[in-house]
Amino acid sequence: MPADRIPSKESAPDDRSSFMDSARRTTEVEPILTVHPEPGVAKPNPILTMDGLRRSFGGLTAVDIDHLEIERGIVTALIGPNGAGKTTLFNLLTGFDRADRGSWKFDGHRVTSPSPDRLARRGMVRTFQLTKSLAKLSVLQNMLLGAPDQIGERLWAAPFRYLWRDQERINTERADELLEQFNLAHMRDEMAGTLSGGQRKLLEMARALMSDPALVMLDEPMAGVNPALAQSLLGHITQLSLSGVSVVYIVHDMDLVSGISDWVVVLAQGRVIAEGGPWKVIHDDVVIDAYLGRRRTGTAS
Amino acid sequence: MDFDIIFGNAARAAFGPEAIILALAAIGLNIHFGFTGLLNFGQVGFIMLGAYGTSVAVATFGWSLWVGIPIGLFLALALAVALGIPTLRLHAVMFAIVTIAAAEIIRILIGSTDAIGLTGGPLSVSFDAGAFFDLNPYADGPQDRYGVGTFAFTGQQMWVITVGWVLVALVSFGVFLIIRSPWGRVLKSIREDQDAARSLGKNVFSYKMQALMIGGVIGGMAGVIDAIKTSGADPNGFRPQVTFYTYTALLLGGTATYLGPVLGAILFWFLREWIESFLRQLAAEAWLPGAIADFLEGSEGIISVGMVGLALVLLMLFRPQGITGNRIEMQLDAR
Amino acid sequence: MRRGKILLGLALGLLMVLAVPALAQDGADPGQTQLNGTIRFGFDQFFEGVTITVADSSGAEVGQAATDADGRWSVPVPGPGAYRVSIDTGTLPEGIGLREGQESVVDAAVDAGQSRAVVFAVGEAPKGTPFGERAAQTVFNGFKFGLIIAMSAIGLSLIYGTTGLVNFAHGELVTFGAVIAWYFNSSWGELNLIVAAVLTVIVCGMLGAGLESGLFRPLRTRRLGIFQLVVITIGLSLLGRQLVQLFFGAEPLPYRDFQVQERWEFGPWAVTPREVATIAVILAALVTVGLMLQKTRFGKATRAVADNADLAAVSGINVNRVVLIVWVMGAALAGLGGVFQGLDADIDPFLGFQLLLLIFAGVELGGLGTAYGALAGSLIIGMSTEVSTLWISPELKFVVPLAALILVLLLRPQGLFGVKARVG
Ligand SMILES: Nc1ncnc2c1ncn2[C@@H]1O[C@H](COP(=O)(O)OP(=O)(O)OP(=O)(O)O)[C@@H](O)[C@H]1O
């Protein structure tokens, strides 16, 4: 069933009906509800575990996390005021920046020499707050770049088309499905540089999904996307978690936080000041203070 | 003024060995700059090592030319590795300067009096390319000419040209094969945004290195042809301008296209020789005031190189995509 | 309309250079394959009776000549090829010898029908000096050279900082300064070099203004990519250098003034007043620029533009005016750098381009876009160039700073004082 092929580690439940299917969700996320909501709490089945992670720029400590676990298979929202260190944390975890000290485990293995490409190949993919679409490649080629383990990407095989033709065809089918889902099918053969800002966000997310990731880290996927499209993005995110992928996404709009996330982590001045279920967290006084009462306005970035 | 002579000269330059050398250098540079986005300003270094590797192996060590050629190519490859390791992580502008600097270092070392015993130093080196010309199928008597008017070559030149253009065709086809593959797609993604490529699991350093090596070896081939053509090498022939000429040819033909570098090289030499020939004829015209004629006399070469500079400026202003490139693609950069 | 303006700018630039009258070239009879040259010191001392010997590459003597009253010599050679030319320093007058670092044997290749000039730079003979003194002297020379690089680098660095333009034609601004001063000094009105230098600074400043308002400002509004701009500056650089070759010629020439000077002794240092003046003027210029950037409104505006031009524009700073001033200042300083460099080592069309690589090296070593980094980087480059001659042949001295640059970038890709850019 092409249209339903959502990247999955486990077998994907064949359910595209709706992310509001609460009964189902409750059973899915039940274990997390039993976790006591306090910063740094241990979780039943973490995919990412950080310890003593710290990064400062000159005198400014951008990230300072004693202990934080990200649960597997659920949607975790990362929120916090501007400059809280969310993007920096993403950069550290995905190897785009070096931590001053600290360590983290991904999928049970300690990450020793974080290099972005190696982590991506191990299943931790990310998107960027400022989109990085590859302007002079077509939308389809952008998508194909996301596919993992391509024989044709090795130099020795590159000149011999018959070695990679089949794989390329399969990847293309897969890319077309994803483009369909993300409303980009009509732009398939356009240069990515001609896409609008919101479309680029979509493309970047779809591209990240080409590789069957275990953990997807989305830096403000909703920013600049129109509300209708944002709703459908939320749908994609929910579906991802339903199919067993763990999702962490950075978001500013509290309405979007409560809609789909199973767990919320609040960062302020580099520290985790609160975490817990969405309803709990967004009514937490500490969190409201951190946002200086602007919690419902969705601060622009 | 005899335009037949002018056109003949220009056409001879456009299809002669100089254009072949430039075309190969530009094809290599196209892999670096056009497809991978590496701002390599030291392409002349690869050419130089190709030329000197071949020359020195034959002239100084007395080895066969067929050993010398692979040595030249190997040295170009080695330069790519040695240069790539410290520099591929640099900011684009820094990479540009460091590559110029590296090529200059090599030129100064090769051309120094201390190196006379090895490379001939400032004296230049010359060797016997007989092994290559023994295979020449063209009759090469003193009277043998192939072509019409001034657009004619000797038998020896014909042999260099034949081998050279066949090589250009083969290399271009090879480049086409690897660039249209997923491997080529990764190169382009690095050109567009290397962090994006990284986030998609591509080992950017490794791909850049591969690109640097392939383009460098193709530059080395240009050097080998140069060495055979002149039966030697001279350090003064490898100044940074050579890289700039290569960029001119590439930009003229169109970057990131398959035929652009070849067309560009042909056009570059055609125009340059046309101008030079034209000025030479002009200086000989009787109606020209004496002062201007004296001024032109002997300055044709200087002026034609100046024209290259002017052409670069005008090209970027009015047709940055070159003659074969796509204007729309260029504009995507600005967004 | 915009195109018209650009073309106008180009044409103006061309005209300014074309207005320079051509030099009468010495007429060596064409067709004769020969080596020739002039042995002289400064502008007006020509040495007669100096013996020059030419040998072919196997070492067999081909010919010998003695210089005439104008210091000229020429030796016909049997055909094209490489020859080894040597000067008999014993035939030079008392107290005159080859300049430091010059070899008495020079290799030259000549083409058929070409007459190739061979240069022996003579000057006050260096005395056999102990290592300590030579070390002190090279440190001094390096400091001076570093200052010249630094002064020429200011413009490059500020222009990059404010507009993002990497100007490969900056070296030609340096050459232009040296050459214009030479014309003022030796040709047009034979002005004293100090007057000539002042006029040069003004002319170079005007050239900078012309380039910015006639070419680069219109280009900025067209939003060309960084690479396209780089290529344009490379084109201008080639064009400028060829124009200098066309009018000034390729042979190195000195200024008329300040060539022969008593040396003042300061401890281990023996320095000419010319060198002291060079250092004093450059230090004064650097301090002035530094104060301007730190203290004045213009300086604040410059830093604001460098930080974020759009933001600066909306907060009421006239970005174009700031950039214009930066160009005028940068070009003027580069031109003055050219004058000092020409005073040090005669003027030729490649003077600026050679310096350009070192300027880039200095700016990068310090970290792209950091003012004090550029200063420190330039001094390091200048010092390492000169001090290296204590151990290695002066022929190779430019290898050292360039190799140092590559090494430093290996360890610190962002340069000594630069900061890493953020991702995402
Ligand atoms: N490379 C850097 N150099 C200096 N400071 C930096 C760098 N990267 C981040 N910072 C600083 O670290 C702090 C955290 O930045 P970060 O981008 O992580 O915030 P954020 O939570 O993603 O904010 P936003 O919601 O606005 O995206 C900020 O104060 C920022 O200025």
Ligand SMILES: [Mg+2]
């Ligand atoms: Mg952020």
